Amino acid sequence: NHFFYCPSEVSLNTLKSVTDPRDGKRVALKKMPNVFQNLVSCKRVFRELKMLCFFKHDNVLSALDILQPPHIDYFEEIYVVTELMQSDLHKIIVSPQPLSSDHVKVFLYQILRGLKYLHSAGILHRDIKPGNLLVNSNCVLKICDFGLARVEELDESRHMTQEVVTQYYRAPEILMGSRHYSNAIDIWSVGCIFAELLGRRILFQAQSPIQQLDLITDLLGTPSLEAMRTACEGARAHILREPHKQPSLPVLYTLSSQATHEAVHLLCRMLVFDPSKRISAKDALAHPYLDEGRLRYHTCMCKCCYTTSSGRVYTSDFEPVTNPKFDDSFEKNLTSVRQVKEIIHQFILEQQKGNRVPLCINPQSAAFKSFIR
Secondary structure, rough: OOOOOOOOOOOOOOOOEEOOOOOOOEEEEEEEOOOOOOOOHHHHHHHHHHHHHOOOOOOOOOOOOOOOOOOOEEEOOOOEEEOOOOEEEHHHHHHHOOOOOOHHHHHHHHHHHHHHHHHHHOOOOOOHHHHEEEEEEOOOEEEOOOOOOOEEEOOOOOOOOOOOOOHHOOHHHHHOOOOOOOOOHHHHHHHHHHHHHHHHOOOOOOOOOOHHHHHHHHHHHHOOOOOOOOOOOOHHHHHHHOOOOOOHHHHHHHHHOOOOOHHHHHHHHHHOOOHHHHOHHHHHHHHHHHHHHHHHHHHHHHOOOOEEOOEEEEEOOOOOOOOOOOOOOHHHOOHHHHHHHHHHHHHHHOOOOOOOOOOOOOOHHHHHHHHHH
């Protein structure tokens, strides 16, 4: 069933709707421009490219193909072909389209199902937000945009960048300057999106990171010293200077009529200040609130189950993980832009071996000139 309307032509982030001339199917073309400006940039692009080729999950966007690169001396940008999706969750939330309880449950189920897969691969997305959740008119959802994604750092002495996650969906440990964080930051973002699906408005919409933190403590109350153990001294001092706040979690019931006891209970397990006590994607999927979303998804939406003349045949594993994990050890040996350029060039050529006739850009076409604009 088609639950909501979608535009027929889309341009999402850096994705453009195009036709694959080999089979006439509409696909999305993702452009990665100016890849080789500096070592940090091209290493990040190579990581994203390898991830897109690694992913094999129905709720995670992956690469269908990579366009044939030119001679290495003229190699400056990369074009990746992905499945074409019709819209994104941000557009759906801000639209006048009604969202039923079933919509919310099936969307949340798919987000967590994809996130469980990513986390099992050892990957932190680090920018989960409605605009990075692509959806089709049949409500199938895929997580996209892995430009900020990286493998989880298990060594807590290794510092991680804080320039991640769009502010409204940023976990408190990042707002408080923690130098190390886990995949719990993605769960916080999902909690914010869950509340946004229920209330059709951004839960923590602040003008600055400090105000963002204040809005969070207005809802959750003043955190304990233990919950702030990884915070920087300035952030901890800011919290302690403020008058002590009591939690006001019952306000979540006012988000909408869909904010039932089960919904709020799961939401409260996601929006926990202390990341070590925040629910995991795996445990969230086991919450009774998502039982109906799981049933709807696997009854009529998924590709892992199928219908025969004798009835529906269900997969043995509703929320699969990946094994082995994504391996980022290749990054340690990348020391120059030229080296990375050569490795990426070779990587793309190897991906095309044994596939169909390779695609390349026709710079003379009117469509390409429109795409560049």
